[in-house]
Amino acid sequence: MLFIKNVMLRASVRIVCRPSPSCSASPAARPWMLFQYWLEATGMPEIVNGEAVYNCPPEEFVALVPEMLKAGVALFGGCCGTTEEHIAALKAALKDAEYVRPAPECLDLLPAATEKEAFFLPADATHGAVLTADGDLEDKLSDAMDDEWPMVALKLASWADVDALADYQYMIRKPLCLICDDAELLEAGLRAYQGRALYEGNLTEDALAPLVEKYGLLV
Numbered sequence: 001m002l003f004i005k006n007v008m009l010r011a012s013v014r015i016v017c018r019p020s021p022s023c024s025a026s027p028a029a030r031p032w033m034l035f036q037y038w039l040e041a042t043g044m045p046e047i048v049n050g051e052a053v054y055n056c057p058p059e060e061f062v063a064l065v066p067e068m069l070k071a072g073v074a075l076f077g078g079c080c081g082t083t084e085e086h087i088a089a090l091k092a093a094l095k096d097a098e099y100v101r102p103a104p105e106c107l108d109l110l111p112a113a114t115e116k117e118a119f120f121l122p123a124d125a126t127h128g129a130v131l132t133a134d135g136d137l138e139d140k141l142s143d144a145m146d147d148e149w150p151m152v153a154l155k156l157a158s159w160a161d162v163d164a165l166a167d168y169q170y171m172i173r174k175p176l177c178l179i180c181d182d183a184e185l186l187e188a189g190l191r192a193y194q195g196r197a198l199y200e201g202n203l204t205e206d207a208l209a210p211l212v213e214k215y216g217l218l219v
């Protein structure tokens with residue numbers, strides 16, 4: 001689920017997802033928020049005779065489809081407990097559906113993401129002091145997660161910095177801004193980072209264009 005969410009975030013596809021990866025309630029019982037996809041589970045199963053039984057019928061599974069369509073969802077699917085009947089009901093509910101563009105207020109925000117969470121930042125959001133990936137990066141990240149800035153900035157100046165990002169990205173709970181003037185290092189960092197990052201630096205538009213296309217880099 002998290003992998004799919006981050007792939008879609010990088011691709012700037014409109015999706016809807018629950019704010020928690022838990023599958024502990026039926027679709028109608030869970031609050032939802034706009035991220036980029038609707039990949040729904042059928043609730044927490046009951047164990048009957050040693051087997052998991054999901055008590056969410058197809059009609060309940062698709063009950064929120066009209067609401068999701070109005071919100072601008074463009075990709076639908078099933079997760080835990082869905083069967084051929086659920087997918088058939090979903091197909092029927094989407095018959096003749098038309099794509100609705102996102103609400104205008106969403107278009108003014110930057111859709112960044114960490115490994116586990118999506119964020120919508122105002123265009124003027126900024127960061128505090130730029131962190132360097134030296135021996136105390138773990139301590140720096142820990143402090144940065146608790147400061148007042150809406151994002152954290154990390155400088156990539158060497159391959160060791162890329163390795164450090166890969167090792168410590170699990171600590172990052174804020175949107176990440178990568179500071180880098182080397183396109184090859186920047187791409188390596190984007191491959192390692194399981195989220196959607198922002199960029200700050202001196203690379204040209206031509207150098208950044210393929211990274212924006214491939215990784216959804218926000219510039």
